[in-house]
Amino acid sequence: MFFDKLGIGLDKPDLNDLQDKLLEAKKKFIDEKLGFKRLPYEYETLKKDLDRVRKLTEQMDTIVVIGIGGSDLGTRAIQRAINGLYYNQKTTEDDRHSKNIYFSGDTTDPEAIAELLDVINLSKTTFFVVSKSGNTVEQASTFAYYRDLIIKKNLKPQDHFIFLTDGVTGTLRELATKEGYEAFEVPSDVGGRFSVLSTVGLIPAYLVGVDVEAMLKGAQDLDEEIKKSKDKMDDILEYVGLKYLYYKGGKNISVMMPYQYGLYEFAKWYQQLWAESIGKKVDLEGNVVHEGQTPVAAVGPVDQHSQLQLYNEGPNDKVLTFIRAEDSRKNIDLPEDYTGAEAFEFLKGHNFHELLNYEQETSAFSLTQNGRPNATLSIPKVDEYHLGQLFYFFEVAVSYFGNLININTFDQPGVELSKNAMYGVLGKKGFDEVKEAFDKYKSS
Amino acid sequence: MFFDKLGIGLDKPDLNDLQDKLLEAKKKFIDEKLGFKRLPYEYETLKKDLDRVRKLTEQMDTIVVIGIGGSDLGTRAIQRAINGLYYNQKTTEDDRHSKNIYFSGDTTDPEAIAELLDVINLSKTTFFVVSKSGNTVEQASTFAYYRDLIIKKNLKPQDHFIFLTDGVTGTLRELATKEGYEAFEVPSDVGGRFSVLSTVGLIPAYLVGVDVEAMLKGAQDLDEEIKKSKDKMDDILEYVGLKYLYYKGGKNISVMMPYQYGLYEFAKWYQQLWAESIGKKVDLEGNVVHEGQTPVAAVGPVDQHSQLQLYNEGPNDKVLTFIRAEDSRKNIDLPEDYTGAEAFEFLKGHNFHELLNYEQETSAFSLTQNGRPNATLSIPKVDEYHLGQLFYFFEVAVSYFGNLININTFDQPGVELSKNAMYGVLGKKGFDEVKEAFDKYKSS
Numbered sequence: 050m051f052f053d054k055l056g057i058g059l060d061k062p063d064l065n066d067l068q069d070k071l072l073e074a075k076k077k078f079i080d081e082k083l084g085f086k087r088l089p090y091e092y093e094t095l096k097k098d099l100d101r102v103r104k105l106t107e108q109m110d111t112i113v114v115i116g117i118g119g120s121d122l123g124t125r126a127i128q129r130a131i132n133g134l135y136y137n138q139k140t141t142e143d144d145r146h147s148k149n150i151y152f153s154g155d156t157t158d159p160e161a162i163a164e165l166l167d168v169i170n171l172s173k174t175t176f177f178v179v180s181k182s183g184n185t186v187e188q189a190s191t192f193a194y195y196r197d198l199i200i201k202k203n204l205k206p207q208d209h210f211i212f213l214t215d216g217v218t219g220t221l222r223e224l225a226t227k228e229g230y231e232a233f234e235v236p237s238d239v240g241g242r243f244s245v246l247s248t249v250g251l252i253p254a255y256l257v258g259v260d261v262e263a264m265l266k267g268a269q270d271l272d273e274e275i276k277k278s279k280d281k282m283d284d285i286l287e288y289v290g291l292k293y294l295y296y297k298g299g300k301n302i303s304v305m306m307p308y309q310y311g312l313y314e315f316a317k318w319y320q321q322l323w324a325e326s327i328g329k330k331v332d333l334e335g336n337v338v339h340e341g342q343t344p345v346a347a348v349g350p351v352d353q354h355s356q357l358q359l360y361n362e363g364p365n366d367k368v369l370t371f372i373r374a375e376d377s378r379k380n381i382d383l384p385e386d387y388t389g390a391e392a393f394e395f396l397k398g399h400n401f402h403e404l405l406n407y408e409q410e411t412s413a414f415s416l417t418q419n420g421r422p423n424a425t426l427s428i429p430k431v432d433e434y435h436l437g438q439l440f441y442f443f444e445v446a447v448s449y450f451g452n453l454i455n456i457n458t459f460d461q462p463g464v465e466l467s468k469n470a471m472y473g474v475l476g477k478k479g480f481d482e483v484k485e486a487f488d489k490y491k492s493s
Numbered sequence: 494m495f496f497d498k499l500g501i502g503l504d505k506p507d508l509n510d511l512q513d514k515l516l517e518a519k520k521k522f523i524d525e526k527l528g529f530k531r532l533p534y535e536y537e538t539l540k541k542d543l544d545r546v547r548k549l550t551e552q553m554d555t556i557v558v559i560g561i562g563g564s565d566l567g568t569r570a571i572q573r574a575i576n577g578l579y580y581n582q583k584t585t586e587d588d589r590h591s592k593n594i595y596f597s598g599d600t601t602d603p604e605a606i607a608e609l610l611d612v613i614n615l616s617k618t619t620f621f622v623v624s625k626s627g628n629t630v631e632q633a634s635t636f637a638y639y640r641d642l643i644i645k646k647n648l649k650p651q652d653h654f655i656f657l658t659d660g661v662t663g664t665l666r667e668l669a670t671k672e673g674y675e676a677f678e679v680p681s682d683v684g685g686r687f688s689v690l691s692t693v694g695l696i697p698a699y700l701v702g703v704d705v706e707a708m709l710k711g712a713q714d715l716d717e718e719i720k721k722s723k724d725k726m727d728d729i730l731e732y733v734g735l736k737y738l739y740y741k742g743g744k745n746i747s748v749m750m751p752y753q754y755g756l757y758e759f760a761k762w763y764q765q766l767w768a769e770s771i772g773k774k775v776d777l778e779g780n781v782v783h784e785g786q787t788p789v790a791a792v793g794p795v796d797q798h799s800q801l802q803l804y805n806e807g808p809n810d811k812v813l814t815f816i817r818a819e820d821s822r823k824n825i826d827l828p829e830d831y832t833g834a835e836a837f838e839f840l841k842g843h844n845f846h847e848l849l850n851y852e853q854e855t856s857a858f859s860l861t862q863n864g865r866p867n868a869t870l871s872i873p874k875v876d877e878y879h880l881g882q883l884f885y886f887f888e889v890a891v892s893y894f895g896n897l898i899n900i901n902t903f904d905q906p907g908v909e910l911s912k913n914a915m916y917g918v919l920g921k922k923g924f925d926e927v928k929e930a931f932d933k934y935k936s937s
Contacts, residue, residue, distance in 0.1 A: 134608055135609070
């Protein structure tokens with residue numbers, strides 16, 4: 050696997066005492082029935098969906114993912130890492146570029162909705178509504194609105210909406226059955242934040258030219274390595290072990306700081322994974338524990354000029370994970386000739402990729418000198434195979450971590466209250482009590 | 494001013510004991526000579542620069558800001574809030590839209606540089622190099638590279654680069670004088686993270702149609718209100734006072750969570766302001782204190798589906814600041830007719846702006862029910878005037894906060910080590926010692 054300089058910091062804890070517990074967590078993970086572990090092996094099943102969705106969207110030039118949280122963060126991470134920031138504007142020829150992609154449904158801000166409508170052509174757009182239940186207010190409202198627009202344009206909504214939803218139950222599945230919308234199945238035993246390697250992440254990714262087979266292969270190879278080394282310590286275990294010891298030592302913040310510009314959205318995906326999985330009020334025995342480590346998404350070198358001052362000099366309350374790539378898909382040399390700009394001649398002979406990795410190393414160096422724990426995760430380069438590995442790496446890591454602190458890694462009971470209050474405000478039936486509490490709060 | 498429901502939380506601290514200290518901080522702020530306090534009053538001076546830069550860029554269709562940290566985060570925040578996410582792709586007629594804008598110089602990732610070159614036309618592009626010194630490696634290297642490309646295209650670099658830099662000293666100023674580049678002055682007494690209302694933020698903003706006069710007016714009105722109420726408590730003081738008490742009570746994380754989609758980059762600007770200003774090793778007497786509160790940029794409702802689980806159930810270690818707008822620039826009603834999608838009829842009669850604010854309120858409600866301190870900052874709407882106020886509000890707030898904890902709010906000594914190590918690695922003269930320490934670290 051691929052960690053180096055792990056857990057550097059002057060107060061590097063000793064893993065020996067923890068080793069049994071770590072190996073136990075690994076064994077449990079391998080033996081446990083967890084839906085997301087299956088996904089890397091399901092390319093053959095997925096392939097049928099991919100062929101079908103390609104045909105269904107053949108006439109379209111744009112897809113819009115109506116998602117929020119676990120139903121779009123993974124897709125955003127893939128899109129940004131593989132296709133980059135300006136993909137929808139690209140002017141050069143590129144085989145990858147089959148359709149434009151946009152994201153909606155993660156806000157009900159009308160200004161954002163108006164902006165999107167300004168740049169897409171509805172009659173050439175397929176909207177993917179990605180929701181297990183179909184009840185999420187942000188997605189329900191944007192779906193209802195775009196659907197109404199489509200109808201008012203005398204287009205057929207069934208030609209412009211595809212659902213990614215539960216195979217059996219829920220509002221969207223019922224609607225699909227009753228009104229004849231195309232629908233793909235989201236695995237019912239995989240939680241949103243673990244669903245990036247399912248239809249949720251991979252159907253949209255496939256439509257923008259991503260090699261989803263390679264993504265699954267990356268995850269699969271990692272999973273097989275884990276199973277092969279069942280009784281042995283490995284990089285993920287060591288990473289989790291050190292992170293756990295630092296966490297128990299009071300480091301309540303976990304910074305994810307890739308240096309590849311395209312991995313910023315990956316860090317946002319990690320933010321959800323780490324926050325929702327670990328942030329829990331009760332442990333598995335029902336004791337009130339209030340566990341949680343606040344994830345921060347950063348990106349280098351940008352945040353050297355924004356956050357590093359704090360990381361180096363502020364309270365020693367965080368662990369940092371750097372991600373770096375050893376190679377670049379498009380390296381660029383610095384100029385040869387500095388005539389008329391001699392002050393910059395010190396850059397001669399270098400290339401940009403090298404600069405980027407120097408910056409990562411000098412940041413890690415300064416943190417280490419200041420006794421701040423940091424780990425560097427190194428991948429060969431940002432491509433589908435390694436991105437698949439990255440996703441799976443952290444899904445496994447958070448499963449181990451949840452096991453060490455004895456909480457349910459896979460639920461999210463703490464968002465029910467605001468969700469129910471929202472239903473109450475909107476007058477949905479059965480939410481009177483929470484509505485009353487909310488009204489009391491508002492008038493206080 | 495404009496805070497409401499301030500400092501809600503079951504353990505709301507009492508500000509009475511702190512009042513004298515707060516009023517002292519306010520008095521000190523009013524009396525102190527701080528460069529950034531001058532900026533809201535300098536529109537007349539700025540106007541000359543704006544007229545000049547308009548003429549200089551008349552033939553161009555694109556500007557690229559080569560900045561990093563304090564030299565571009567403010568500009569990004571303005572651009573995103575006022576012009577939105579898809580500004581460069583807009584197809585509809587809009588008087589605002591004079592030039593496209595891109596950002597570079599905040600990374601040396603060659604993949605990001607290649608992406609940018611894919612979507613701009615060099616011969617119609619003006620690059621703004623925004624750096625007081627011109628020595629920042631990220632900006633120096635991207636400038637050198639784009640300059641080389643311009644020359645190789647047989648274009649004149651002086652027609653395509655404008656410097657925003659110190660008025661007297663530094664690499665860029667020297668280059669401007671010697672080689673005849675146009676240059677605008679960045680005030681030498683204003684630090685990067687306080688510079689958004691100077692030429693740094695406002696020259697680029699002006700070129701993309703932002704009403705910069707209104708921005709300054711907003712800040713100015715706020716500043717005058719502060720001065721008028723010299724001896725009185727006010728919303729900023731109360732906000733800072735509560736934040737300070739929570740911080741002293743162990744809340745080492747500060748979440749900035751606007752609900753307007755366009756304010757996400759504003760939250761990133763806040764991240765730098767709060768991290769670099771407050772994160773300090775020593776106090777004003779030289780005692781080692783390691784102060785700092787880690788800022789987290791979030792945005793609602795997205796992060797309800799990513800971070801709220803942790804905020805509600807995890808450790809009670811953070812204070813949250815919500816930002817909401819009472820009105821929208823482009824409100825949209827939900828559909829009237831739900832035929833064929835009856836399950837969504839509960840949305841009828843609502844509009845998107847209303848939904849957005851309900852979501853903010855129900856989140857605040859759930860946090861409050863869980864005893865998590867949160868404050869809601871309410872602005873009438875997202876426009877230039879109120880954005881100017883927002884920037885100034887937090888610049889003042891962080892100045893007060895720094896005063897309360899007795900640190901130097903305006904320096905950033907903690908980034909020197911990595912910067913010097915980088916110069917050492919690149920073979921710049923005078924950095925041998927740090928290079929040696931870095932080499933030792935790498936081989937360890």
